[in-house]
Amino acid sequence: MSVLVRIPSPLRRVTGGKSTAEVDSTRLSACLDDLEKQFPGIKERLCDAKGQIQHFVNIYVNGEDVRFLQDLDTPLKSGDEVSIVPAIAGGQ
Amino acid sequence: MSFATGLRCRECGREYPIEPIYVCEFCFGSLEVSYDYAGIKRALSREKIASGPRSIWRYKELLPVGDDVVDINAGLTPLIKADNLGRALGLSQLYIKNDCVNPSYSFKDRVVAVAATKAREFNFKAVACASTGNLACSVAAHGARAGMKAYVFIPADLEMGKVLGAAIYGPTLVAVEGNYDEVNRLCSELAEKYPWAFVNINIRPFYAEGSKTLAYEVAEQLGWRAPDNAVVPVASGSLFNKIWKGLNEFHHLGLIGPVKTKMFVSQAAGCSPVTTAYQSGTTQIRPVKPRTIAKSLAIGNPADGYYALKTIRESGGSATMASDPEIVEGMKLLAETEGIFAETAGGVTIAGLKHLVQAGAIKRDELTVAYITGNGLKTLEAVQDSVVKPVLIKPNVNSFEEAMGLKVAATGDTRRNPGVKD
CATH class of the missing domain: 3.40.50.1100 (Rossmann fold)
Structure with missing residues (x-):
């Protein structure tokens, strides 16, 4: 099984230019650990010292913000898509 | 000339040159414009501002733009x-x-004036945005003024006034079946793929x-x-x-x-x-x-x-x-x-x-x-459902007075204003 992770351009410096990655994880927290194994340094950019997702990082599973799911405990299954998107301004 | 000196990460403080980027490559934090405040202090005074253009451009020294601005006369509102x-x-x-x-x-003209100016300075051929409506109108208007293409993404359930208020300027208008946060997320992915100046994404620090x-x-x-x-x-x-x-x-x-x-x-x-x-x-x-x-x-x-x-x-x-x-x-x-x-x-x-x-x-x-x-x-x-409704009458004085309840009081005090509200 595998989960597709979409990497935004500001993070591709860490992934050697790769825009996607594949992981075999059943939970978002494990997915981030797997990413760290593939691309050392990526996790500290996404999570704070306590391991929580940074306030300026949004992570989506199949298009849904994980804060509406189960945060780092969000389950993953084969075929799921994880998107990492920087928080951006807008509105009104 | 511009007094903007660069971009700086709001989280880790790392510095970047002035480019259409919006996120720190090292910590993923968002970027903010830095200025040469000593230079601005020498160039700016109350008198200088007061004698400037009657628009946001009277504060141009404090905005990250050069001299050739995209101007639909935003700002200096009452x-x-x-x-x-x-x-x-x-x-x-x-x-x-x-x-x-x-x-x-809307106030969005203030931010888009800066963003469109910057987009042109960066040689983008198109401006774009994810919008809850007001931004859509402003991006379309500034795109028209600057002679740039405009791509505007809005949630599909937006108020008609905002849809039309953007459509009139002739942008490519895309209604997305989703809420603003979903439109925004889509646009942040599109911004990676298309060479457009998304005012609230890749031009965000300037905007x-x-x-x-x-x-x-x-x-x-x-x-x-x-x-x-x-x-x-x-x-x-x-x-x-x-x-x-x-x-x-x-x-x-x-x-x-x-x-x-x-x-x-x-x-x-x-x-x-x-x-x-x-x-x-x-x-x-x-x-x-x-x-x-x-x-x-x-x-x-x-x-x-x-x-x-x-x-x-x-x-x-x-x-x-x-x-x-x-x-x-x-x-x-x-x-x-x-x-x-x-x-x-x-x-x-x-x-x-x-x-x-x-x-x-x-x-x-x-x-x-x-x-x-x-x-x-x-x-x-x-x-629309909570304001006074028009009183419908025939085009004659009788009908008016009847509707206003003035009929019997023709000799009374007609300065009163009875029953105009429903």
């Missing part, structure tokens, strides 16, 4: 002493900053600076001083933070005295992630699924919410929220007391202000500025 509304709310020094009267009818002019103008219009209180409708939180930044820059440059302004957030109860976080005493913003008539504020995942909480703390302000019926009441109260027809976000400001006065957070004699950021003609749906 600051009105609102005595009638003040009396209704129990305030003796209330001012309304009326940004309904910008060229595309956001335009909101500072709402602080500069108020300070100048008050006779070079900061207000005691500022009440601001909050969606992403960017405008709120930039007003605070603008006031502090003016002080830093010696243009005004110390800034003691308390900054107050007002949100719609159906989308209040910032106010909710403030009230629960956390700095952690929990996103929400918006459910409010204030669609211009319907951002459930506010990018600058964290920093807005910081601004509240730094300034000694607070945060409040207003229900949908209170928003409509706020719109009506502003219109009936001051003759200003604001959109739903204005209703959020006025209803929030009312709460803040009632709670004692804003005191009677304090100089308070309420920011009204968009025009009521864009959100007619919100008030």
